[in-house]
Amino acid sequence: MKIVPLEPGRCRPVPDSGFGALRTDRGNLPLEGVDVTAAVSGLVAGVEVAQEFRNPFDVTLEATYVFPLPDRAAVTAFRMEADDRVIDGVLKERGQARADYDRALREGRRAAIAEEERPDVFTIRVGNILPGERVTVRMSLSQPLPYEDGAATFRFPLVVAPRYIPGAPLDGSPAGDGAAPDTEAVPDASRITPPVLLPGFPAPVRLSLAVTLDPAGLDLRDVSSSLHVVEEDGHTVRLRPGERLDRDFILRLAFDASTALQIDTSGTDGETGGQTDRETDGGGTRGGGTFALTVVPPALEAPRAPRDLVLLLDRSGSMSGWKMVAARRAAARIVDTLTSNDRFAVLTFDSVVEQPFEGLVEASDRDRYRAVEHLARVDARGGTELLEPLREAVRLLPPAEGRERVLVLVTDGQVGNEDQILEQAGGALSAMRVHAVGIDRAVNAGFLGRLAGLGAGRCELVESEDRLDAAMEQIHRRIGAPLVTDLALKGLDTEPGTVTHLGSIFPGVPLRAYGRLRRVEPGGATVTVRGLAAGEPWERQVTATAVDNPALRAVWARAHLRALEDRYAMGEHELEDEIVRVSLEYGVLCRFTAYVAVDSRTVAEGGPEHRVIQPVEPPSGWEMPSAPSMPGFMAQAAVMAAPGPFRASSPTFEAALDQGVPMSPPAAPAPPRAPGAGAAGSAPGDAGGFGASSGGSAGPRGPVFGRPGAVPRPARRAAGGLEPVRGQLVAELDRLKALPTADALYLADLGSRLAALSSYLGDHAELSALARELEAAERPGTDLAGLRRHAVEVLTSLTGGPAPDAGGGGSPEAGGGSPAGPRRAPFWKRG
Template identity: 65%
Template sequence: MTMRITPLPETPTLPEPDGGLGALTTDRGNLPLDTVDVRASVTGLVAGVEVVQGFRNPFDVPLEATYVFPLPDRAAVTGLRMEADDRTIEGVLKERGQARQDYDRAVAAGQRAAIAEEDRPDVFTMRVGNILPGERVTIRLTLDQPLPYETDQHGDGEATFRFPLVVAPRYIPGTPLGDEAAGQGTAPDTDAVPDASRISPPVLLPGFPNPVRLAITVDIDPAGLPLTELRSALHVTTADEDRAEGTGPAGGTVRLVPGERLDRDFILRLVYAARDGEDTAAPASLTLVPDESGAEGTFTLTVLPSGRGRPRPRDVVLVLDRSGSMHGWKMVAARRAAARIVDTLTAGDRFAVLSFDTVVERPRDLGAGLVPGTDRNRFRAVEHLASVDARGGTELLTPLQEACALLADPHRDRVLVLITDGQVGNEDQILAQLGPSLQGVRIHTVGIDQAVNAGFLNRLAEIGQGRCELVESEDRLDTAMEHIHHRIGAPLATDLSLHAEGLTLVPDTVAPSRLGALFPGVPLVVSGRFRGAPSGTLTVRGTGSDGTGWERDAKATVTGNRSITSIWARAHLRDLEDRYAVSGSDELERRIVDASLRFGVLCRFTAFVAIDSRVVTEGQAPHQVVQPVESPRGWESPQATLMAASYGAPAMPAAMPRATAAPPSAPRGGAARGTERFAAESLDVPDFRTSPAPPSPAPPSPAAPGMPAPQARRRAKGDAATQRLDNARRDLAEELRRLTDLRSASQADRHQYLLAHLLPVLETTVQDLDHWGDTPRSLSALLTDLRAVSPADPTRLDELWTRTIETLKEFTTPPPKRAFWKRRS
């Protein structure tokens, strides 16, 4: 047998030397994270993974590093280990509040400590405290991860190993709370996302020099499956084939080439051939893993379906995300995907198309309800889709509620298809408010991004008893749309239920808790707990697409693979957490904590904490640094990042997310949030942030004794004028700094920023200064020309871009102070 390795085509853009996430240079050196090493061992359809994070302290004071990072949303985190100064400390899983107290107490006492917390199913926070100057601390996380598997009409199969590498900026809706921040991120906590500051790490601007050294190694053992090909979707890899002659299917090792960045998911697809002569009539398998005590155990039932369901009349609502984070290739792919879905509809179907950002729009002439899938209506819908472009914020809840309201006829097959990158922070709010509307509605999600929010899209699809399909590039779109076409069609069976014979199931442990429907080519995987002897049969029953009864059964086989238990525990905890998001029940919280601690799997209510018993520093609070993350690849437009990270309104936020690290003297929390600015001198920009911002203008102070009233008024007026100019200089210095940061952006992005953001800021500033007659002529003239320029005149806009930078430099440079002996009294 020959195994073919399909490499990613070489890109003309070579990795920048010394570039990347860990090499952000400040006046004190580099930021702490300098290596990420992912080591995976794939056996069959399960991967055991070790994630190694290396932190180094470049400062001359003890350091506390915070790193917000992603992990696969279905992976079970089962262990943490801290290594420093030839010492190894094993982490302990504790209730989250207790773990935080232990960590904070240890750091205050001068001990090394590390804590890992889950903030979303695929977003985690690592804090490592009291790293000594020049010291290196290594954190090792262990995971167990299932590999999704699908087959095509020929019986060929494909498994996917997906490992996320960056937390993309997320749209944060709601009203800022104004309380002490929950984390040290760039977004304020809001009533819709109370922990927004925990999931919004600072972002490196595009083109920033290269980062941490990234290494990924995947060892593959097919475990008897006929592996024929490996495909790396987004990264350049090398593969070493490892097969003894005559021993059957190939295995091997896949390695990431040096120089890659943590700016997109790592995706490796394993292609399996159909077995010759194999019966494809929906085989099923049942695996039992007894606990060491022998009293209980874990089961996993897998049903591999084949064939096609019988079509029924359908109501289909297509919801398309057109928010700012969908800019570029994602918007092109999303439009194509939506149009392909519309083209599959028939005259017997009814449908609606909703495109949304902060508002919801529908195609003209199709009305507000469902319309028949006639040629005319489909043409109108596709015509509308062709005009959709990215803009605004991701207000996702309203269009989903409108879509569910349209799907109200229980006599038809009701399908909702959401096409998005999923980059929102209010996942729990959406699931809690949408839950009651989902009865009888099947939701399929299509995630389009190279750093997709897979955790949320999988949660939404599972609650809606549908499927999630992830699209990382336009090249993948055709294959993905083939899968989606089968899924929005008729399922093979619905109303599935589980029945045991000779095997005692533990109540309320089956995951997923709602089995949903069975789709062509998509295995049904059900796991749970059993009591007693490891033997018996499990049967899945349901209703076939033709209305008759449907069932498949499987007899038990026993294995000692402990990863099956941890993978079940993760799925079970995810089910309980989704139910908690809806109810907020204290009893559910207690169940989640108990299950997490019993099975040793991290969840939202627990944390791994490792504490070194030795005191390494005394009397000095550690210098805090929040590790910045890469801007996701494919988010070429700075506006896309800004809009994704904005909150409360579609307009750009007042400040661009910046890669920052706090000076040792910075207090914990506060405006700095553990961050330090770039050196303004390197940009040739005056720095108005080296001292506290001036207070709001105050009433004139009383005149000095003996000062005449006219002289006092002149002095008060002079003080107010100085205050206004200082405020204006500080605001425009920040705009100048952003313009300088955007020098490497595309021409279209620079022009859009100039007219969409800078022009309104400049208008406000000039209006304020005009009121007092303080506006410099150069600033007024620049504003006049910016108002008059046409967006279709790139040459003139380039001239204004250069002139804007020169004018702002001139305005924001304070006049030189006169020597004290030359000042007038």
């Protein structure tokens, strides 16, 4: 990407802040501040998130921000504040909300829209921000706190980490403005891959976070912050000023939970959140409500049935550094929990799957030692191709009489094809017990929780090496059989299909369940929880307490919607109408709905003149190269320093990672290497690495990611020909064809990227010539449309594809792209 010249008087270098970092009084990033205010009461938190945008440009602006929220939090309100005006958002079906937002921008009105991309990834767009104007958007959330081993955890994510995007790029216009193209495996990849700031860039966003604690009658013994420095002021805990949006905020609250049944009837006599809790049945009236059940684990010994266990260890590039060390230790500890009655297999995976031995073997001392020895040699490399190892694990775990099937996944979960994985492997995983160990300071907790929930297992999160020992103790206790299984509730008149998945009761982890009631008895209610403990009947009776807490209804609706969305992802597409109905009825945002706030006042002439997607911080703890030698670093500096547009062509954080080149994965998966084999035979274009060194080395030493858009390191020059970069050229061609118009800056940036690729290849004549022509795109009088057509023709010839139409793809909704390509589903239904 080309660096745009800036006036020296307006921008000056920032000492010790990273290569290419500049400071300008004008600024060029629209997001100025993020304020999080939480009120914790018992095991539920109410949260308000405020995001402040400012337009530093001389023209009207549309700002896009891709950000995380807790995966179990229910978004129940949305508001836009600008120019002393307050506009409340309205929850609508997602396509309708998008249409309302786009119409408002065309008519010159301010508007904002909030959309869910994943259970823990959201997008906010704010349009027609006037020059110099500030606009604040606010979101209200209700969030349950997980409780285990005597402590509740308030976890609030602050950055969307880069995710591995498998699959071949799709034709047509992208679904979003992110750094990765949409692919057949991740049709909305461009909506979940924001560009990433250059490491060392001065903190561009002011962050404030405060949590007010109300024990709600419980004995709060201790409060601890895991990853941030905090200050305490009475019952309020605040982040120290200057903290960055680069890792999860984690607050642990130590107290003793108790068995309880709470019933909220606050909406019985009126409407709340678009729904009514009072219905008419024949000649009478019945009052409904929402219940929240907590059952503390019984003091029992967990049974130890013989197990068939498959351990999957993620060794992909994003796991490098402390995460790989922690993952190896966690995996070794899991192997140590096995007994001679168990059988097991160990699979390590990136873009290939390796195992120390074939199939399941008895957990003898010898084979456990072999497994640990194999794990000790594992290092990070390649892309996170998770689907194939999951399939292999399912194959290794057929039903066996008298044996429990267990799958344990150790990973950071940084993949973009979550729905594809659920669709193709979810059914099989639901028939066995699945445990997930998430290791990262910005972990994909939503996806790992979904996997563990499918298999009635547990998801344990490890955010630091300091936390590893405590987390491994918990994993050791729960990796075996649960205390109580086959749970059922008796005594409550529940609405069919509304009770959340009961799962099992594990040591130290209370049962948490929510549901909707058709009728609340005037004298209160009692529920009987029944199950099997060590094969014997077990039950516990709990008497209800009436509460006035609308947050319980929101928490239930969010959990119910997540379950429906997972079933939709696994193929039950007939649930779409039900998902939209529940979302609108209970006022909780979901994948198929969106909050939209539209100002009635006209403030501009037509739509925004400039559009910017806010880059995000590099996640804390992700290893970076020691020197900015890659052209990708120059591209990132351009993104940060120049006030010009940066959109889907912007490189991602992976581009700057050591020893690897982000490439599109091959259309067909690479064959797995034999156990213990090196990478010398890998094709240079494989997702597992670029140009693995000769001489039988163990493969590339540093992280490698499977995402197009980055530039290879000149030091790792190919032997000749275009094969090493063909995948990247195809990705560049697809993006060029999908470009709505011939944009001078984009074409010049493309020229810079092609020049770097040519240099990598040892000066490829045709590629160099095209690069020189494109780099001149910003000269006055250049025929941009003709230059674009010429570039499409040359890249098509170089990649060996058919001559395409260079006019650009149609809209995704219209099935844009080549006529022969597959029709693309509407963006809000993709993935």
